[in-house]
Amino acid sequence: MSSVQPPVVQLVQAGFAYEDGPPVFDGIDFAVPEGRAMALLGRNGSGKTTLMRLLSGGLQCRSGALRLAGEEVAYDRRGLTRLRTTVQLVLQDPDDQLFAASVGQDVSFGPLNLGLPEDEVRLRVREALEALDITALEDRPTHLLSYGQRKRAAIAGAVAMRPRVLILDEPTAGLDPHGQERLLEVLGRLRDTGTTVVMATHDVDLALRWADDAAVLSPTGLRTGPIEELLADDALLAAARLRRPWGMAVTRLLREQGLLPEDVPGPRTAEELDAWAETAQGTHRPTG
Incomplete structure (x- = not known):
């Protein structure tokens, strides 16, 4: 008997088209494995938002299936509740999600809708606010928040549902x-506590620095795999209209110049390049 666990959430031969429009996807397979950080990459109009909404139940597959832990999702109240307690989507614009008078009220909305006891709701709100480092904002009116605070409040509302996958x-x-740095620190803490994070982004440098895996949408279809492998594929990047990440360009140059062995990871950020340069200088510094 195989001990391999099915992906947390998975599209199997899924097809979708908006009304009176051409197919966005036709027979697409996409799996989100647990415990990995994934960057979803592609040009505008490539289908990233549609894919995220299919995974979270906001849209329903026209063909194929959405599976949760290996079981097909039913698009009834019970099936969607099960999906949304496992997979949460946070939209790009926080104002599309924030609607309550205060941060605490907004974060409590999802757990209250689950019918949880009051003590459990309070616990989840406190944990979510702590995770996003916005405990001091619990009573703050949402309309008085800065843009960054609204972003974190919207994510806190999703985290309060204790999802296994956060998109x-x-x-x-x-x-x-x-x-950006504060948000990445927050996402790092969520990953460390077991939340699988999928991030749609146009920023290939951020993706390379942050993610384990990539899912790249291009006119030729969807490709998934280790992020360093996919972002080193110039043909794939060209098809998806993505540029080569800064870190990979620097690494390629260092290797071509014989300055970085093939078995040594290249720098992904300017800070890592500085650290590498200091180490290299120390290694080659004259001792006489």
Whole structure:
């Protein structure tokens, strides 16, 4: 008997088209394995948002199936409740999700809808606010939040559902560099506590730095695999209209110049390049 566990959520030969439109997907297979961080990449109009909505139950497959832990999802109240307690989607614009008067009320909405006891709802709200580092904002009116605070409040609402898979649509869009770093720290903590995170992004540098795997949508279809492998494929990047990540370009140059052995990982950020340069200088510094 095989001990291999099925993916947490999986599209199997899934097809979808909007009304009176051409097919967006036709027989697509896509699996989200547990415990991995995945970047979903593709040009505008490639189908990223549609794919995320299919995975989270916001859209229903016209053909094929959506499976949760190996079982086909039924699009009735019971089936969708089971899906949405496992998979949560956070939209790009937090104002599309925030609607309650205060942060605490907004974060509590999902758990309350599950019919959980009041003590359990309070516990989940507190945990979510702590996870997103916004405990001090619990009583703050949502309309008085900064853009970055609204982003984190929207994610907290999803985290309060304790999903196994958290899907984020361009979560760093509109954030300044400091805000991006704070959000990435939050996502790192969520990963460390067992949440599988899927992030749709246009930022290939961010994807290379952050993700384990990539899913790349192009006119030729969907490809998934280790992120370093996919983002080193120039033909795939061209088809998807994505540029080569900065870190991979630097690594390729260092290897061509004989400065970086093939078995040594290349720098993914400017900070890693600085650290590598200091180490290299120390290694080759004259001792006489």
